Amino acid sequence: MSGLTSETPVPTSIVVHAKSRALELRYPNGLSYRIPFELMRVYSPSAEVRGHGPGQETLQTGKREVTIVSIDGVGNYALQPTFSDGHATGIYSWDLLYELATRQDALWQTYFDRLAAAGLDRDAPMAAASAPRGHCH
Template identity: 45%
Template sequence: MTDAWPTEIRLHKDRRTLSVAFDDGVAYDLPAEYLRVESPSAEVQGHSPADRQLVPGKREVRISEVIPVGHYAVRLVFDDSHSTGIFTWDTFAQLGREQDERWKRYLQELAAKNLSRDAAGTTRHH
């Protein structure tokens, strides 16, 4: 647990990045795809580490809504209809701090299971 308190949570116009700035001066730009595949929801995380779900095909996902939950969290609604993840301030801080290692692990897990970041039937756009 940290005592970090967000001073700004801003969804970029393209809805692909959520910027979170904290009162200790640290700020993170968190991609929608990363937030979706690391969602703290039971649907993704399961009820134990062994139940954790690998979520492929989310390269194009966007954040539709950022809904406040009390004074401690927000619920993110994604355009693939996923909306059960409650992101606390500590969760954002942890996802920001661990972004590089978590993303690397995610890509390794996809490769190991021969899965793609692209949705089935879509092509990558550059």
């Protein structure tokens, strides 16, 4: 389930930068990357964000100010951060973290394209997912 391949580098150190809202990963080859918390949050691998199949993704908005309040290791293959908006169900494999770290420009562009296609503003508050749309009780 981890999706970890033998080629995926495992970070040698992980630093949460609260002020700049980025997760810093250092790798054995000496390279380090900073992944913005917002990028991590909008690409969360959780079912809540990804859905249970293609086309069921929930586009995340209003996450620019999100921070990571705590982070836990999952076995030796992943991290599970708790975000300031309460989201804590995303398990980030080393594969996913490396992809987020190394493909930031492309991932941001995809995110902005999806926002534009949906007519959503990046900073719009998330609609409550619990109530069906158009129904008031």
